[in-house]
Structure formats: structure tokens, C-alpha cells
Amino acid sequence: MSSPAALAERALLLEVAATPTPGNVDRERDLPDLRFEQFLAGATGARDGLERIAEGDAIADGFENAVACMAEASGTNTQFGSLLLLAPLLRASVRNDRLTPETASAAATATTVDDAAAFYRSFGHVDVRVDDPPADLEPLDVRRGSDAIPTLRDRGLTLADVMETAADRDGIAAEWTHGFERTFAAADRLATTDGPIGERAARVHLELLAAEPDTLVATKHDEATAAEVRRRAASIDPEDVDAVRDFSEELIDRGINPGTTADLLAGALFVALVRGEVEP
Amino acid sequence: MSSPAALAERALLLEVAATPTPGNVDRERDLPDLRFEQFLAGATGARDGLERIAEGDAIADGFENAVACMAEASGTNTQFGSLLLLAPLLRASVRNDRLTPETASAAATATTVDDAAAFYRSFGHVDVRVDDPPADLEPLDVRRGSDAIPTLRDRGLTLADVMETAADRDGIAAEWTHGFERTFAAADRLATTDGPIGERAARVHLELLAAEPDTLVATKHDEATAAEVRRRAASIDPEDVDAVRDFSEELIDRGINPGTTADLLAGALFVALVRGEVEP
Numbered sequence: 312m313s314s315p316a317a318l319a320e321r322a323l324l325l326e327v328a329a330t331p332t333p334g335n336v337d338r339e340r341d342l343p344d345l346r347f348e349q350f351l352a353g354a355t356g357a358r359d360g361l362e363r364i365a366e367g368d369a370i371a372d373g374f375e376n377a378v379a380c381m382a383e384a385s386g387t388n389t390q391f392g393s394l395l396l397l398a399p400l401l402r403a404s405v406r407n408d409r410l411t412p413e414t415a416s417a418a419a420t421a422t423t424v425d426d427a428a429a430f431y432r433s434f435g436h437v438d439v440r441v442d443d444p445p446a447d448l449e450p451l452d453v454r455r456g457s458d459a460i461p462t463l464r465d466r467g468l469t470l471a472d473v474m475e476t477a478a479d480r481d482g483i484a485a486e487w488t489h490g491f492e493r494t495f496a497a498a499d500r501l502a503t504t505d506g507p508i509g510e511r512a513a514r515v516h517l518e519l520l521a522a523e524p525d526t527l528v529a530t531k532h533d534e535a536t537a538a539e540v541r542r543r544a545a546s547i548d549p550e551d552v553d554a555v556r557d558f559s560e561e562l563i564d565r566g567i568n569p570g571t572t573a574d575l576l577a578g579a580l581f582v583a584l585v586r587g588e589v590e591p
Numbered sequence: 592m593s594s595p596a597a598l599a600e601r602a603l604l605l606e607v608a609a610t611p612t613p614g615n616v617d618r619e620r621d622l623p624d625l626r627f628e629q630f631l632a633g634a635t636g637a638r639d640g641l642e643r644i645a646e647g648d649a650i651a652d653g654f655e656n657a658v659a660c661m662a663e664a665s666g667t668n669t670q671f672g673s674l675l676l677l678a679p680l681l682r683a684s685v686r687n688d689r690l691t692p693e694t695a696s697a698a699a700t701a702t703t704v705d706d707a708a709a710f711y712r713s714f715g716h717v718d719v720r721v722d723d724p725p726a727d728l729e730p731l732d733v734r735r736g737s738d739a740i741p742t743l744r745d746r747g748l749t750l751a752d753v754m755e756t757a758a759d760r761d762g763i764a765a766e767w768t769h770g771f772e773r774t775f776a777a778a779d780r781l782a783t784t785d786g787p788i789g790e791r792a793a794r795v796h797l798e799l800l801a802a803e804p805d806t807l808v809a810t811k812h813d814e815a816t817a818a819e820v821r822r823r824a825a826s827i828d829p830e831d832v833d834a835v836r837d838f839s840e841e842l843i844d845r846g847i848n849p850g851t852t853a854d855l856l857a858g859a860l861f862v863a864l865v866r867g868e869v870e871p
Contacts, residue, residue: 312660312663313635313636313660313663313664314639317635317636317638317639317664318635320635320638321631321632321635324604324628324631324632324634324635325628325631325632328627328628328631338618338619338627339618339619346787346788346789346871347608347618347789348604348605348787348789348871349871351601351604351605351608351871352601352604352605352870352871354604355593355597355598355600355601355604355638356593356597358597358600358635358638359594380592380593380597383592383593384593384597384601384871385871386870507626508626508628509626509627509628590632590666591626591628591629591631591632591664591665591666
């Protein structure tokens with residue numbers, strides 16, 4: 312039987328192989344500065360850190376290791392957000408008989424101030440695109456990296472607390488804070504949609520993109536752009552693969568890649584793999 | 592730093608991502624009964640067995656575990672030949688300062704009768720296409736699986752000895768027996784060819800296909816077909832990607848997949864990754 316960490320790595324790989332996924336790297340498309348092979352390498356690099364999370368290390372220690380080795384393997388930041396979402400899901404899957412929104416949330420709320428510190432350290436390994444925090448949270452801007460750790464300790468903030476402060480502007484932090492709602496709903500869709508896994512995953516990617524604005528797009532561009540991309544995604548007939556492809560090409564030409572949506576898909580694929588609801 | 596086992600898994604993934612690779616699954620093409628995603632899953636399944644080889648377990652125990660978990664993960668036989676080639680290369684890479692034909696051959700010749708037994712057991716996990724052995728080797732037909740083990744022990748055959756008996760009709764056994772000559776030559780080509788890794792790997796795949804008949808094609812079809820495919824591959828201008836794509840489509844339509852050539856490419860990618868001569 313494949314280990315939980317193997318399933319987490321597999322979810323990363325099945326995510327990047329889902330095609331077409333508008334604006335993101337897939338089997339048909341590389342971005343100008345980000346190639347498919349870098350995602351493959353990043354996933355293999357992350358595996359050891361994922362194993363550590365499965366084996367019971369502090370979640371964010373495993374996460375930090377996964378991020379560092381992903382970055383070393385891929386030469387860039389391929390899967391930071393996906394790993395941040397996978398970490399509590401993976402922990403919940405090994406600590407419980409069933410992987411549910413409740414067990415995943417319990418894994419998230421069990422994080423500590425040390426987890427928060429490791430999370431901040433992980434920003435030292437990669438270049439992560441984030442939005443400016445509100446003024447009162449400026450001392451906790453993740454771009455401060457390890458320099459923010461004294462403030463974390465002063466305020467006694469756990470990793471779950473840190474996620475809560477960003478939940479209104481980051482789609483992955485929102486999952487941590489709101490019971491992994493979109494992740495599990497997308498996993499249910501993966502389980503009930505027809506076709507081979509690559510098509511199912513692409514379909515669910517489009518549904519996620521149509522449902523809420525992608526927060527990476529909002530950060531890199533602006534909220535209006537994220538809203539427009541969402542509306543456009545919602546207007547496309549998912550059966551019309553040519554239209555989905557054209558949309559993908561347009562987004563790539565405009566430099567718009569909905570990375571948070573891809574991260575959510577990776578989390579959903581993991582849930583569906585653990586539950587045995589999809590197979591490659 | 593990525594572990595040697597991570598590099599071995601990465602080699603499996605970069606192999607299937609190399610595009611176009613005539614007749615084989617790649618980013619652009621699935622086979623009717625074999626999808627890209629199954630190779631991704633197979634690679635993640637094999638990782639634990641690869642770790643065991645790196646950690647010093649008997650080579651063929653790690654190989655058998657990798658094959659069993661690859662088969663469970665992918666639902667079929669995606670990478671048996673690649674794993675058989677990677678096993679001694681991986682062992683040599685952790686036991687020596689340098690990975691060379693000499694150190695790889697030393698890892699191969701260090702195998703034991705127990706390794707041979709584990710190799711025969713591994714055929715119980717997957718359906719591997721092999722040729723009929725010569726009459727005197729019939730008791731050692733790998734399709735006998737574990738039933739052949741008493742004969743192995745009677746004759747005192749190591750895994751290297753077993754490989755030698757098949758070297759004239761199996762491209763991977765030939766590598767084990769003849770100093771991994773084609774694997775290292777292909778790794779050198781990967782290192783000196785220009786372009787991103789996916790293009791380099793596709794180029795080297797075509798060169799391997801043009802150089803010698805693919806033994807899986809000879810087994811599944813016949814030697815004349817394997818010879819024809821080799822000649823055709825040699826006649827194509829590698830710069831003419833459309834011609835390579837047309838050739839790929841024709842081979843797939845005819846049900847011809849040069850799997851041994853893909854296995855050799857996976858081995859070459861591993862050597863080049865270990866040596867730091869390519870990056871994703």
C-alpha cells in the first residue's frame with residue numbers, strides 16, 4: 312500500500328498533470344519562466360518533508376523541510392501553497408481513521424507557536440508572492456521571515472492563529488481557518504465526476520476557478536482582475552475543451568496564473584486519493 | 592539536498608515527461624491502455640523501495656518492493672525495466688564518490704543468489720512482457736516467478752548471472768552485463784545537448800531508438816519490426832519535431848511502444864542528475 316506521504320506527493324503530480332488548467336502549467340503548457348519538469352522535481356524534493364509530517368514531526372518542521380527541498384529541486388517556488396494545504400490534511404490522515412473537515416481542522420488547531428516560527432522560517436527558502444498585511448499586522452508580515460519570530464512569541468501566536476490573520480486575503484489561509492470547506496467540496500466533486508483522473512481534475516479546477524476569485528491573482532494583479540477571471544471561468548462550458556484551452560492561452564499571454572486554485576486542487580486530490588475515491 | 596532515491600524517482604518522472612518520445616507515453620500522448628498519470632503514480636509508489644536500495648538493503652529486496660508498490664499505485668506495469676536499471680545505478684551512487692560504469696558494474700556483480708530470488712519473486716507483482724528463453728534456460732524462465740527459485744539456488748546463480756543469461760535478448764540485462772555502456776553514453780549526451788531538459792531527453796530518446804533495436808518491441812512484435820523502427824528513427828531529422836510527432840503517432844497507431852528505450856533514458860537521466868549535469 313502507498314504511504315500517506317506517497318499519496319500527498321502523488322496529489323502534487325496529478326495536479327500539475329491535470330489539463331487544461333487555465334493559466335497554470337499543465338501537460339500542454341509551460342509558463343515563460345516555469346516549466347512542467349520543475350513541478351515534477353519539486354514534488355520529489357518535497358517527499359521527505361511530507362514523510363516527516365506523516366511520521367509525527369511538528370507539522371511546520373516537516374513543511375519547512377518540504378519547502379526547502381522543493382525549492383532546491385525545482386530551482387524556484389513551485390508548490391509552497393499546495394504544501395501548506397497538504398500539511399494538516401496529511402497529518403489528519405495518519406492520526407485518524409477518517410480524513411474529514413473535522414479531523415483536518417483539529418490538525419490545524421493543534422499547531423503551536425513553534426509551528427508558526429517554522430512557517431516564518433520557510434519564507435527564507437523561497438520567494439513567495441504575498442499581499443501587504445493590514446497595518447496592525449505589519450510586524451508579522453511573512454516577508455520578514457525569521458525576523459518576525461520574536462513578535463510571534465510575544466503574542467503567543469500558533470500557526471493556526473497566523474493563518475486566521477490572513478484568511479481574508481489568502482485562499483489557503485482561508486481553508487485552514489474555515490474547516491477546509493472548499494478542499495473537501497472539491498474532493499467530493501472529484502469523486503463524483505466522470506472520466507479519467509486528468510479530465511476530472513481539470514473539470515474541478517475550472518469549477519474552483521469559477522466559484523471564487525483566485526487570491527494569488529488578486530495579489531499579483533488586483534482584485535478586479537481576479538474577479539474578471541472568475542466571471543470568465545464561470546461563463547465557459549466545461550465540456551467545450553477548446554474554449555477552456557483558449558481561455559488558458561489568453562491567461563498565460565496576460566501573465567495571469569491562478570496558483571491558489573491549483574493549490575486547492577492538489578489538496579482535493581489528496582483527500583480523494585486517501586479516501587480511495589479516485590485512481591490514477 | 593535531494594536524496595539519491597529522490598533523484599531516482601525524479602529520473603522516472605522526467606523520462607515520462609520527455610516529449611515527443613515516439614511510441615511511448617509522454618506529455619502529448621497516452622496509450623489506449625496506459626495513461627500518463629499512471630506513470631506519475633508508479634514513480635511515487637516506487638520511492639520507498641528506492642529508499643531501501645539507497646539505505647543498503649539487498650538491491651533486489653528494494654527492487655521487489657519498488658515493483659510491488661509501483662504496480663499497486665499505477666494499477667499496471669509502468670516502470671519495471673526502468674527500476675531494474677536504476678537499482679544498481681542507485682546503489683553505486685550511494686556507495687561511491689563517483690557514479691561511473693565501473694562503480695555501477697561493481698554494484699551489479701555484488702548481487703547474490705538471494706537477489707536473484709527476490710528478482711524472480713518480483714514477477715509475481717506485475718505482468719512483464721518477456722521473450723521465451725533458450726531451451727536450456729527454460730527452468731529459469733522468469734514467468735515461473737518464485738517457482739524458479741530452487742533452480743536458482745541449485746545452480747548458485749546471482750542476479751548478475753541471471754542478467755547475463757538474458758543479455759542477448761533484453762536491453763536492460765545487456766546493460767547489467769556490459770558495463771551500462773548505453774546508459775552512460777546517453778547520460779553524456781544529456782549533459783552535452785542544448786535546451787531545456789524535456790527537449791534534451793526527447794532528443795536522446797530518439798538517438799537511443801535510432802542506435803539499436805528496442806528489445807521490448809522485438810519481444811512484443813518481432814525482430815524485423817524492431818529493426819524497422821530503428822531504421823525509421825535513424826532516418827528522422829531530430830530537429831524536425833513535426834516528423835518526430837508523426838512517427839510517434841504512427842507507432843502508437845500500430846501498438847508499438849519502445850519501452851526498453853524509455854527505460855534506458857530513465858537510467859541516463861538518473862546518472863546525469865546524480866552528476867549534476869542536468870537540472871529540471
